[in-house]
Amino acid sequence: MANIQETISQLCPTATFEQGEELRVTVDDKQWHGLATQLKENADLGFDYLVGIFGCDWKESMGCIYYFTSTKTQQHLMVKVATTDREHPMLHSVSDLWKVALFHEREVYDLYGIIFIGHPDMRRLFLRTDWVGYPLRKDYDANPELNPVRLGQEPDEDATATYVEEADGTVKKIDGKVFADEEYVVNFGPQHPSTHGVMRLRASIDGETVLKVDPMCGYIHRGIEKLCESKTYPQTLMFTDRMDYMSAHQNRHCLCLCIEKALGIEVPRRAKIIRVMMDELMRLSSHLLSYGCMTMDMGATTAFFYGFREREEILDIFEKTCGARMSLHYNVIGGVVADVHPDFIKDVRAICGKMPAALKEYHKLFTGNVIAQNRTKGVGVLTKEDAISYSVTGPSGRATGWHCDVRKTAPYSIYNELDFEEITETAGDSFARYMVRMREIEQCVKLLEQLCDLLEKEPGNEYIAPKVPKIIKLPVGSWFQQVEASRGAFGVYIESTGEKSPYRMHFNSPCLNIVGSVDKACSGYKIADLITITASLDYVIPDIDR
């Protein structure tokens, strides 16, 4: 840590440091881009993985927090860059260094109005182009008359802009267009059979070849982060189940871990085991759904039902213990809401016993099929460098050979006690992504069998920490926690001023990064491949839109 601090202070003498869980650096915007380049390229630092950019409004200033991880040393670094100008807030873009910033900076621009100098495509990401104001600013006017429900088409949806800094320091706006007039643009969504929800992709095509894809997000943006700021901590938990509904347990687990970390609550061991079991069941069900949806998008409708057949049984297990099949609401601060159903272990063992035979059937039906192999192999290739640059984590990231499993890189809960393998492939194409998921199903089964043994050995029925305060107030400070959700690293950033509700709560979702890479992955392939690639990347829309 000290080494990093020394290197940074040499590069940027005005930077101030603070030691939290990880090193926190505050830099001035003028030095920021130079430092960012060094952070990425300097071998001593090597922060090549930008986990996320969290915008924040501190009232006297506004700015961003950049959270970095080094893929080699797994060290973390938080950089804070702020501006005091509220009228025309501007920061320098780092999208030329980390491609993931392309979408994250657009999100910050959308919600805070901070313009990023040098960003090639400065448009709103979630909200309509005619939205008035920037919702996450603390002085935002939520008057419904300013932003009525508009029923017409968005004006100028093709208009974009780039802000360029001249030599004398003035910033010039250059207007542009996403698609040129002569391009043949085909619209997929927001109502389309294979966008898996209300996602909209616009693709410029030449014959059957896709030239460029422009994902348009925000059709189900619910402003969860804004809502959280007016809710108490236990109330914010319910939103996590509604982001990536296929990683409901993991997301909620993450938020609980973050709050518990801030409060210093130690969760009972039994609750930890139950949480991890639920996480793995969720991952299993998510990968089964992913198998079903991918095969169905490629036209193999029967395979879809095979995946769903086994998934139903997992949902039955959830229903018995959590009382719900979709929005499960099981983790709470300090543990889980209730002990597991008496049949739980028996049911989990039953599904573990069934999976090997079912997997064999899936492979027979789809994996080995010559059409399926031709459709997926070599299609939508992302290299390891692309995956890191776009921060594509989870099975899609591991398919490129990047070891990005948070369960291994930064083990939380009881994962370091468990014996499992981090699955990676090297090809980075759709088939590799598909195979990572299929092989992770085997690992889930392996984990669940171990966890069943652990849970049986665990005496007592203590499923929640005894000393959880009635009114939960986090101390002043900020915390960041990541878990491995079904689709990649899911992070929660909380900033607290000591109140009952968070000052700022940011959810760093894996699917937003995945969607950011769609253009890269799809360009140059066929229309049919666009569907295969998006299906194999496997994003869930509510997680993008939050």
Next chain:
Amino acid sequence: MFDFGSITTWFDNLLESVMPSWAATVIECVIIGVVLLLVYALLAIFYIFYERKLCAWFQCRLGPMRVGPWGILQVFADMFKILIKELIRLENIDRFLFALAPYLVIIASVVSFSVLPWGNGLQVIDFNIGVFFMIAASSLGVLGILLAGWSSNNKYTLIGAMRSGAQMISYELSVGLSIMTIVVLAGTMSVSELVAAQADGWFLFKGHISAVIAFIIYLIAATGETNRGPFDLPEAEHELTAGYHTEYSGIHFGFFYLAEYLNLFIVSGIASLMFLGGWMPLHIPGWDGFNMVMDYIPSVVWFLGKAFFISFIIIWFKWSFPRVRIDQLLALEWKYLMPIGLFNLVLMTLLVVYGLHF
């Protein structure tokens, strides 16, 4: 074998005895037309039910179960629903071509339907280029699909129609070549003579390896020509929502839907005519007792049974395989099926010339 020709001849004589010849012909034409359309509609309904049930079984489901016993009335309910649906008027389309397209598709389908040999003596027209006529008539359908895609003024339909044009024209070559292979073996293009030539063994068994190759090519290419999975690119649901018929509603959509199912029956019917002996029962030379028993099964049952069996195979791979991509689809045809088909045609010619077939 009961010859339905005796009934039709008797009916013809009856009409001729009470009215002039031209009037009898007109009445016969009308009756045949009505019967054909009726059979067409009933078969379509049967096929929809057949596919839904089969696909349900492949997918660990039950399929329609609520309307009528085993859901047999479900299809009638669906058809009735399609009939009473509104035809939505669209702005900015080529109205004439838009309305014409479904009729072209269904006419092509009905015309090729009429050439099939239904049973012993049950055939509408039997002329010396019957097979040729069948190929020509079924090719008309692509025109309707192209027009539908073009006139809808929609990007999905246009892409669907262009795919369909490329696909159907390509795959027709292979269908034609494999049919030609059998024509070479039979030495005739007349439908009735083709059936008669298979009295002592179906062409699939008589034609050596060459007929088997032709049969396999025919099955693949026919699936491609009818736009069914894994070659259902023109309406690839997950890419183009519904492809060329995205904008159609009501009975216009119904026509496309019916034509799709009936084309499945037609290609199955042609396959049973060319390879499995049409309505001809399974005869094994020398096994007279066996052949006698086979003859007791009515010829119509033989024909329908064979057609349904081939449809079953086509439905089976539709519901098992993922969809191919357009470049792979064309590569399959032009790089594999057509060269193999051409080679096979030469092989068959040699077999026939040297009399090496059974």
